Amino acid sequence: MRTGPARIALWAFSALVGCWLIAPTLVVIPLSFTDKASLVFPPSGWSTHWYANFFTDPRWTDALFASLQVGALVAMVATALGTAAAIALTRSSSRWVKASYGLLLAPMIVPTVVVAIGVYALFLQYNLLGTVFGFVTAHTVLALPFVIIPVTASLRGFDRRLEDAALICGANRWGAIRQVTLPQIVPGVVSGALFAFVTSFDEVVVSLFIQSPYLQTLPVKMFASVTRDTDPTIAAAATLIIVFTTVLVLAATFATARRNRVR
Numbered sequence: 001m002r003t004g005p006a007r008i009a010l011w012a013f014s015a016l017v018g019c020w021l022i023a024p025t026l027v028v029i030p031l032s033f034t035d036k037a038s039l040v041f042p043p044s045g046w047s048t049h050w051y052a053n054f055f056t057d058p059r060w061t062d063a064l065f066a067s068l069q070v071g072a073l074v075a076m077v078a079t080a081l082g083t084a085a086a087i088a089l090t091r092s093s094s095r096w097v098k099a100s101y102g103l104l105l106a107p108m109i110v111p112t113v114v115v116a117i118g119v120y121a122l123f124l125q126y127n128l129l130g131t132v133f134g135f136v137t138a139h140t141v142l143a144l145p146f147v148i149i150p151v152t153a154s155l156r157g158f159d160r161r162l163e164d165a166a167l168i169c170g171a172n173r174w175g176a177i178r179q180v181t182l183p184q185i186v187p188g189v190v191s192g193a194l195f196a197f198v199t200s201f202d203e204v205v206v207s208l209f210i211q212s213p214y215l216q217t218l219p220v221k222m223f224a225s226v227t228r229d230t231d232p233t234i235a236a237a238a239t240l241i242i243v244f245t246t247v248l249v250l251a252a253t254f255a256t257a258r259r260n261r262v263r
Contacts, residue, residue, distance in 0.1 A: 025242055032235035039232055050236040060237065063221035067201050070132065070217060074139040074200035079193040081140070082147025083185075087177065089148075090155045101148075108145045112205040115142070120209040130212020138210055139200040146199055147192030154188025155181075198245055 027041055035045035054060045089101050107115060119138045120129070128134035158181065166176040182189070204219035211220050218237060225234045 028235050028238045028242070031232055032239040034232050034235075037232065039235065050232045051240075053231075053233050054236045054240070057233070060218075060221065060233065063216050063218040064237075064240075066135075066215055067218040070135045070139060071197045071201040073132070073136045074143050075193045075197040077136060078140045078143040078147050078196040079189060082144050082192055082196070083151050083182075083189055085144070086148050086151035086155055087181070090152060104148055105145045107142050112142075116206040116209040119206055123210055129210050130215045132215065134210055135207070135215070135217070138206050139203055140196075142203060142206065143196035143199040146195035147189075150188040150191040150195070151185060152188075154185035158184050194248065197248070201241070201245070 030043055031039055031041055032050055033046045033048065034040065034043035035047035035049070036043065085104060089097055089104075094100075119141075123129050123134050123138070128137070162180050162184070166180045201217075202219060203217070204223055207217050207220045208223065211217070216224075218241070222234050222237055225231060
């Protein structure tokens with residue numbers, strides 16, 4: 001097939017957008033290996049001192065552990081709630097389905113700072129500021145839309161006759177969903193769990209409002225660091241986040257592709 005000018009222009013534009021998106025990464029990673037105590041690009045020398053500083057400073061490691069803990073809990077809670085909500089929305093014949101769907105997706109539309117102010121006022125009243133439960137609750141609200149969308153898409157392509165056949169063979173409704181429906185929509189569920197974890201791990205605006213001196217996530221610690229000093233440890237932290245999320249996405253992609261090939 002011949003490659004026309006329009007296709008060449010499209011590929012060139014896509015390459016330009018891709019380069020623009022990864023440009024910050026190409027700056028941050030070299031900065032994490034600088035031998036200077038300042039964020040000067042390009043680095044004049046190379047050192048792993050800032051990675052050692054990250055893993056030996058309790059403030060950074062505690063923030064990393066807090067982000068991993070909250071992210072894992074949010075992924076589990078948001079995936080369970082989002083999957084249940086997606087199943088209910090795709091099978092309900094109520095006239096309120098569209099309104100309910102829009103309400104559940106509202107956190108994607110409402111400005112994050114508005115959500116943060118509301119969450120702060122509510123959590124202040126119930127003494128939830130700076131607690132793991134508070135972080136998980138707030139981040140779950142933000143992560144739910146990113147679970148509902150891929151799971152709903154998977155359910156749209158699911159053949160309901162398979163579940164009906166399980167019911168005819170004697171399975172109850174929950175057994176049919178657990179043994180027939182859920183295995184068929186695993187790619188959507190895995191994608192939703194991944195997006196929920198990344199949403200929580202990367203959240204900074206809401207986390208700034210509900211943090212405490214005893215519980216700070218890694219993005220909050222990075223924000224505080226970049227506003228107070230120019231320690232390149234923040235570049236090391238950013239590089240670790242890039243590597244971690246990239247590995248996570250690739251692992252989930254390969255696992256889903258392998259499952260689809262087996263099926």
